[in-house]
Amino acid sequence: MPANVVDAAAMERLILSSPFHAWLGLRLVELGTDHIAIALPWREELIADPTARYTHGGILATLIDLAADYAVAAKLGRGVPTIDMRVDYHKAALPGEELIGRGRVIKLGRTVATAEATVSKTDGTLIASGRGVYLTSAG
Amino acid sequence: MPANVVDAAAMERLILSSPFHAWLGLRLVELGTDHIAIALPWREELIADPTARYTHGGILATLIDLAADYAVAAKLGRGVPTIDMRVDYHKAALPGEELIGRGRVIKLGRTVATAEATVSKTDGTLIASGRGVYLTSAG
Amino acid sequence: MPANVVDAAAMERLILSSPFHAWLGLRLVELGTDHIAIALPWREELIADPTARYTHGGILATLIDLAADYAVAAKLGRGVPTIDMRVDYHKAALPGEELIGRGRVIKLGRTVATAEATVSKTDGTLIASGRGVYLTSAG
Amino acid sequence: MPANVVDAAAMERLILSSPFHAWLGLRLVELGTDHIAIALPWREELIADPTARYTHGGILATLIDLAADYAVAAKLGRGVPTIDMRVDYHKAALPGEELIGRGRVIKLGRTVATAEATVSKTDGTLIASGRGVYLTSAG
Numbered sequence: 036m037p038a039n040v041v042d043a044a045a046m047e048r049l050i051l052s053s054p055f056h057a058w059l060g061l062r063l064v065e066l067g068t069d070h071i072a073i074a075l076p077w078r079e080e081l082i083a084d085p086t087a088r089y090t091h092g093g094i095l096a097t098l099i100d101l102a103a104d105y106a107v108a109a110k111l112g113r114g115v116p117t118i119d120m121r122v123d124y125h126k127a128a129l130p131g132e133e134l135i136g137r138g139r140v141i142k143l144g145r146t147v148a149t150a151e152a153t154v155s156k157t158d159g160t161l162i163a164s165g166r167g168v169y170l171t172s173a174g
Numbered sequence: 175m176p177a178n179v180v181d182a183a184a185m186e187r188l189i190l191s192s193p194f195h196a197w198l199g200l201r202l203v204e205l206g207t208d209h210i211a212i213a214l215p216w217r218e219e220l221i222a223d224p225t226a227r228y229t230h231g232g233i234l235a236t237l238i239d240l241a242a243d244y245a246v247a248a249k250l251g252r253g254v255p256t257i258d259m260r261v262d263y264h265k266a267a268l269p270g271e272e273l274i275g276r277g278r279v280i281k282l283g284r285t286v287a288t289a290e291a292t293v294s295k296t297d298g299t300l301i302a303s304g305r306g307v308y309l310t311s312a313g
Numbered sequence: 314m315p316a317n318v319v320d321a322a323a324m325e326r327l328i329l330s331s332p333f334h335a336w337l338g339l340r341l342v343e344l345g346t347d348h349i350a351i352a353l354p355w356r357e358e359l360i361a362d363p364t365a366r367y368t369h370g371g372i373l374a375t376l377i378d379l380a381a382d383y384a385v386a387a388k389l390g391r392g393v394p395t396i397d398m399r400v401d402y403h404k405a406a407l408p409g410e411e412l413i414g415r416g417r418v419i420k421l422g423r424t425v426a427t428a429e430a431t432v433s434k435t436d437g438t439l440i441a442s443g444r445g446v447y448l449t450s451a452g
Numbered sequence: 453m454p455a456n457v458v459d460a461a462a463m464e465r466l467i468l469s470s471p472f473h474a475w476l477g478l479r480l481v482e483l484g485t486d487h488i489a490i491a492l493p494w495r496e497e498l499i500a501d502p503t504a505r506y507t508h509g510g511i512l513a514t515l516i517d518l519a520a521d522y523a524v525a526a527k528l529g530r531g532v533p534t535i536d537m538r539v540d541y542h543k544a545a546l547p548g549e550e551l552i553g554r555g556r557v558i559k560l561g562r563t564v565a566t567a568e569a570t571v572s573k574t575d576g577t578l579i580a581s582g583r584g585v586y587l588t589s590a591g
Contacts, residue, residue, distance in 0.1 A: 054221040055230040082193040084253065091194040092256045093236025100231055114223065117231045118425055119262040119304075119397065119446055121538050123566045123585065124255070125559040141581055142542040146424065146450060147396055149540045149581070164558055164566070166583070168397055168446065168540065172424060257564055258536065258585055260399050262427045262446065264420040280442055281403040285563065285589060286535055288401045288442070303419055303427070305444070307401065307536055307585065311563060332499040333508040360471040362531065369472040370534045371514025378509055392501065395509045397540040402533070 036068060036140060039109040046071070046109060056101070059094075070139045071106045073098070077131050089127035090134070092163075095154050096122045099165040102138030103150035107169045110143055118147060120167035128154070128162045146172045175207060175279060178248040185210070185248060195240070198233075209278045210245045212237070216270050228266035229273070231302075234293050235261045238304040241277030242289035246308045249282055257286060259306035267293070267301045285311045314346060314418060317387040324349070324387060334379070337372075348417045349384045351376070355409050367405035368412070370441075373432050374400045377443040380416030381428035385447045388421055396425060398445035406432075406440045424450045453485060453557060456526040463488070463526060473518070476511075487556045488523045490515070494548050506544035507551070509580075512571050513539045516582040519555030520567035524586045527560055535564060537584035545571070545579045563589045 041049070047063040050056050050073065064072040075098050083091035099122050108114050128134055138152040151166040180188070186202040189195050189212065203211040214237050222230035238261050247253050267273055277291040290305040319327070325341040328334050328351065342350040353376050361369035377400050386392050406412055416430040429444040458466070464480040467473050467490065481489040492515050500508035516539050525531050545551055555569040568583040 052224050053230065054219050054224065055233065058219040080193050080197040085191050085193065091192065091236065092239055092259070093232060094194065096235040096239065096259065096261075097230065097232025100235065117263050119260065119427075120231075120235065121258065121260045121399065121583070122235075123258040123558070123583065125561075125566065141540070142578060144542075146448065149397075149542065161559060164583075166538070166540065166581075170424065172450070258566075260444070260538065262419070262444065264422075264427065280401070281439060283403075285587065288403065288536075300420060303444075305399070305401065305442075309563065311589070330502050331508065332497050332502065333511065336497040358471050358475040363469050363471065369470065369514065370517050370537070371510060372472065374513040374517065374537065374539075375508065375510025378513065395541050397538065398509070398513065399536065399538045400513075401536040 037110055038068060039066065040112040041109055046105065049108065049114065050105060064135060066109060070137055071102060071109060073102055073105065073136045075134045075136065077133060082130065088130050092124060095124065095128065095163040098134060098136035098154050099152045099163060100167055102136035102152035103167045104169060106138035106140050106150045107143065107148045107171065110140060111171060115148065115169040115171055116173065118168040118170055120165060122163055122165035124163050125161050132156050134162060144171060176249055177207060178205065179251040180248055185244065188247065188253065189244060203274060205248060209276055210241060210248060212241055212244065212275045214273045214275065216272060221269065226266065227269050231263060234263065234267065234302040237273060237275035237293050238291045238302060239306055241275035241291035242306045243308060245277035245279050245289045246282065246287045246310065249279060250310060254287065254308040254310055255312065257307040257309055259304060261302055261304035263302050264300050271295050273301060283310060315388055316346060317344065318390040319387055324383065327386065327392065328383060342413060344387060348415055349380060349387060351380055351383065351414045353412045353414065355411060360408065365405065366408050370402060373402065373406065373441040376412060376414035376432050377430045377441060378445055380414035380430035381445045382447060384416035384418050384428045385421065385426045385449065388418060389449060393426065393447040393449055394451065396446040396448055398443060400441055400443035402441050404438065404440050410434050412440060422449060454527055455485060456483065457529040458526055463522065466525065466531065467522060481552060483526060487554055488519060488526060490519055490522065490553045492551045492553065494550060499547065505547050509541060512541065512545065512580040515551060515553035515571050516569045516580060517584055519553030519569035520584045521586060523555035523557050523567045524560065524565045524588065527557065528588060532565065532586040532588055533590065535585040535587055537582060539580055539582035541580050542578050549573050551579060561588060
């Protein structure tokens with residue numbers, strides 16, 4: 036895998052320039068050559084169900100997509116449009132739990148890139164996993 | 175396809191019982207035997223990118239997932255856990271545009287159901303499409 | 314959707330130029346502006362399981378992929394590389410049953426196209442469904 | 453991850469009991485607690501395109517599906533029905549190349565399991581990757 040072309044400070048600025056990411060309160064945890072880790076704090080509005088109170092699947096999908104996307108972005112120096120994505124849900128995320136999205140590039144091509152991601156609790160419990168394809172030719 | 179077991183008023187209550195859906199301001203537009211349509215109004219916090227200002231892919235994924243999920247829920251009378259989902263992105267959704275998520279059941283099984291959904295502008299322009307698999311055996 | 318740029322005879326030659334398709338014994342059933350239908354006859358080697366004797370999921374995936382691919386190909390006049398695909402399995406296909414793969418373009422873009430497909434029995438029973446993303450910029 | 457409940461000899465018998473797998477000439481390469489590796493030899497009928505002569509995407513999808521499926525099967529002692537699968541294509545596989553499918557369980561649940569797989573050349577070059585969801589409650 037090629038080196039990143041942005042450092043952690045520039046990556047965090049890129050992530051937080053998105054109004055939705057700012058509302059979510061995302062935080063860059065780690066930016067390495069092989070992966071990126073982004074933290075999502077819990078907030079009441081993320082709840083899917085008033086009784087079971089687990090975090091909404093759309094929020095987990097968002098974290099899968101953006102972790103995979105920024106793993107690609109670290110190689111290109113800019114965010115990349117998502118062409119398509121898949122998310123598998125493994126376990127409910129409960130109130131108060133910070134979640135960590137970890138993304139990794141599988142294949143970096145000139146037209147498209149494929150990247151995968153996981154969402155875990157801070158103790159490592161797997162909550163969701165998935166992958167996406169990103170357009171790298173635009174820019 | 176079997177008849178729905180909930181009416182529009184009960185479905186709208188079910189949808190809006192979710193704190194995330196309430197924050198999104200979702201509105202049930204139509205509940206038929208063959209499909210469900212749910213409207214998502216625009217709000218500033220949904221923006222992905224401060225310059226291009228299109229709606230975040232995670233929000234579109236949320237609308238795909240919930241339109242497909244509630245198409246299944248209409249047949250069972252309860253929300254169903256998403257096992258996995260896929261979203262394809264076709265066109266950017268711009269500020270101020272209300273989006274309509276339309277869901278339809280493809281196959282209703284005793285253990286799992288498959289459903290598909292689209293996200294369109296109110297003029298019919300296709301923004302995203304996808305499908306998900308839902309657990310029907312729980313409950 | 315734009316008109317097709319190949320007719321049925323040219324499409325059948327394109328399909329059968331593939332050694333794997335020739336081995337499968339594929340047959341073009343219909344080529345319209347909005348969809349393509351391709352028949353897959355049954356053969357003993359397609360069986361997944363010696364006892365239950367249903368058709369292998371990889372064969373159904375092949376039919377989903379090629380029906381979606383040729384729906385795009387009809388618009389471009391050439392086969393297109395698959396970037397990624399998804400298949401949902403709904404029902405077992407049993408020995409002796411001819412299967413029909415029907416493909417339809419969802420979105421035809423300059424870089425990628427999204428297309429969907431179904432696999433059904435000749436009586437219309439749904440066996441599998443899915444979608445793929447195809448590279449349209451090469452060529 | 454729990455231990456396997458079948459050994460390599462029983463797994464190879466299970467794999468080869470499928471007529472389609474026998475036609476493909478599959479060979480079990482490795483069965484560990486954490487992954488399974490299955491080899492697919494090349495044969496002329498696997499070709500997708502008479503000019504470029506790369507291996508058909510449906511064949512790669514078959515290898516992704518079965519590597520993921522048998523990773524789950526090793527934990528249960530029986531093959532499991534595929535609910536849905538996704539395949540990403542990274543590079544063409546050319547004539548004469550043996551391909552290795554490697555599968556690994558992501559999450560083993562009582563109703564469904566999620567597993568992932570890769571297809572590589574024997575020198576490690578990545579050809580395709582993907583994941584599937586398998587029904588574990590039947591049987």
